[in-house]
Amino acid sequence: MTMDIFTPMEKILVVGSSGQIGTELVAELRKQFGQTNVVASDLKPADADQLALGPYEQLDALDKDRLFAVVKQHGITQIYLLAALLSATAEKNPMFAWKLNMESLFHVLELAREKHIKKIYWPSSIAVFGTTTPQENTPQFTVIEPATVYGISKQAGERWCEWYFHKHGVDTRSLRYPGLIGWKSAPGGGTTDYAVHIYHEALKSRKYTSFLKQGTTLPMMYMPDAIRATIQIMESPAEKIKIRGAYNLAGMSFAPEEIAASIQKHIPDFQISYAPDFRQAIADSWPKSIDDTEARNHWGWKPEFDLEKMTTDMLVNLKNLYAKV
């Protein structure tokens, strides 16, 4: 893979850094680009542990003046914007979800249009797809009629990113993440969160009640693959990024009973039961599997983890984590 040369002048700001993705992304960015070149930021003040790891700013993504001040103070050149309400939380608070998900994006896009920053990463989601989209091997370019507030905000965000790129030359990069699964951080209000909770409960109580029913196959990805894809698309030469809305990205697909079966290979007495709630309708509107040919062809994307490899890694790491508590 060819990477842009990361000059010492580059400084990265991660907005919404304390969440499921931000926790892992900040750590990896600091490993690759230097501790002091990556500024973490989120709503709450940093605790002593966070401050020891590198620069941190308390920042509300809706506060454009403060965002601008942080960008100037640290000489920021790239922003990874992760602050958002996810699918399940957004359905409960639609107006605020729309405000947060859209206004935060506009603030960052405007900073780039005004040439205060050079590059933006903003994640989209499989939630852009809706019930009228082909559900198997969903192509990059297809019918996009999202059924959720979250999905509508991601679809609109994609279109705005593309518009800022074509109209103002803003360097925007985006991925339609599947459901993300990791052991280092907790998920924050999504429909795919069950696939994280199930590992914790398997180790703690040997049983789990899934809020999605049997047979609900969804596209998923292990966090190390997602972090690698994120940094890879950001570091790829601009001419390789031919899609400025957002790229389809695939890792694996499974239903609750399949993740349970893969856990049972390690914990034979683990049991799953089902009590579907409002998140079932959200999941039913999403694809079962994703065709990510364009990401593979344009900038060399290739996932490393399948379900069995992920389960082994999750259980080893969570066991170690619980042993320390």
Ligand code: NAD
């Ligand atoms: P998360 O909910 O775990 O983290 C979001 C973070 O943003 C939290 O730490 C929260 O405190 C912070 N935040 C909320 N409002 C803020 C504000 N006004 N100002 C600053 N920070 C604020 O979410 P995540 O899973 O890390 O997702 C990050 C991004 O990735 C989101 O755009 C989400 O839509 C997208 N995404 C995530 C997944 C997934 O499975 N996790 C899948 C697809 C897309």
Ligand code: SER
């Ligand atoms: N994992 C996310 C969610 O469930 C998908 O964007 O909301």
